[in-house]
Amino acid sequence: MIPDLGIPHIAFHLPQRIHDVRSWGKRTRQKTTTVVNLKRAGMRYYRSADGQSAIGLAASAIQRLLVASGISPGEVDCIVYVHTLQGSIAPPPQSLPGLLCDRFGFINAEAFSFAQQHCASALGALRVIRAMFIARPHLKRVLLVGADVMSIESERIMKDEGILSDGAFAVIVERGAAVNRLLAVATHASGLGWRGVLANDEPRLAAQNFFRARSLIRQTVQQAHFTLDDIQRILPHHLDLPAWRRLLDSLHIPQDRLFAENFARIGHVTVSDAFINLAQCQGLVPGRPLLLFARGVGGFSAAALLVR
Template sequence: MNSTIGITHIAFHLPPHVDDVRSWGNRTGQDASTVMHLERAGMRYYRTADGQTAIGLATSAIQRLVLASGVAPHALDCLVYVHTLQGSVAPPPMSLPGLLCDRFGFSNAEAFSFAQQHCASALGALRVIRAMFMARPHMKRVLLVGADVMPLESERLMQAEGILSDGAFATLIERGATVNRLLAIATHASGQGWRGVLANDEPRLAAQYFFTARSLIRQITHQAHYTLDDIQRILPHHLDLPAWQRLLDSLELPRERLFAENFARIGHVTVSDAFINLADCDGLIPGRPFLLFARGVGGFSAAALLSR
């Protein structure tokens, strides 16, 4: 049986309420240098759920995906839910993945959540899903869903790197896919600095993340038997745009290959950035690889190479 998997459909939902970093800075009592650093990092606007819950955002993303894909509820073998913030799951004894399955009638789907790699959890889950497809020849379709809502406005700051935005994504992963085929995936956990960008030793961690990103990108490109120059686009997480530009310089890749349009438009949507970018990135050339990247607090990083 064909073990090739790929992302056949993708949808996302961003709350309609748009705010800007300067207004956020004024409301939360930030000093002028904080806002200036955010703008230098590429941040301008972000989305706020304005009372919507994580399950509400996830539901909206799934509704859009089901409508676009036409997938029958009974055809799903598994639902995997990812998140970063602890408030983005239902309190025990409830199960948010279970609630989503009940809501949409996914009666044949196993369901579980994965959050241990924080903002890198969606790509980390993609690695788990690939292993499931390999171990279970009968598996055909998995729905990967991610959502996060920040409950406190003052906590949206990711130091000088970015600002947290609320949102959700849903993506259908299928066996035998002919589009967005998964070529290679790699993850990294340093075991250092569990507070990540929230800690005071951020300069050391920033350097660590930079070298890890470069190493992972080289690793999966070599693993898939491509060269760095073969990568047509890099779809990043929305943190520290100048650092991303320096990373491409160090890889000797043109900065134009970084899909950077969403940094200023929507901010950092935790687990969703790379998949929102995949939905938004037009002009990907069939047969050429592109790369998804995500980073999470606690020293987690993940990269996935796919072919259009």
């Protein structure tokens, strides 16, 4: 039996340092067309950690979550840490989830990381967490946290689709929660896209991403026995806003259902986009579903359907 899970508490942390795409292009000596294409993709600004580590960002998000929720560290049964960039972990023999447990006193929590689906790892982790709740009836509360820091400024570009921004999120996934209930989650993995942003000769990937997203959204909605017309908002990853507009047109979903404000404001915060959007999207109607979506380099995609 699939347990009744929800996400009652959400927090995120974005560094204070804000840069605009044009100044980044000049500073890193990008071609003019690169900056133009990024702006066409919806990018205007991004956040820089300015020397702060991934564990620092994650800790800031967790601190905000604990204060706002009133949950004590002893009430957390498990911690799942997600990330995309290889620099966003602690060097062996240290463990970043372990360091977070030590810092906050999560004395009852198991802890592990999940990063194999790159930017789709946060939503992909929901499948793992749901399976844990099924297998362990005593499990009540899981802390899902993600953080990424890009230390090389010139490497922030994601082709012409977006620009990487530093940041972190933290959410509580709880058994029996009455808000943001998890109705369905689906993932897709394909080795065909493994070269990702390193490939300059694979234009077919754009078409693959489009049709994969279209199929995955349909699949997730059907799992929960809803229709596309039932979706009140889509909370996307912040890559290629024009492609999202085309995708919604192909699905016959009104454009005003796409929560697109954060593309320009914060750029692509790797694993955190969907949950930052969930925290900031206003006017959600109780009882109607909303869809979270993420795509990771390497051909990974994930979608989750929640009901407010």
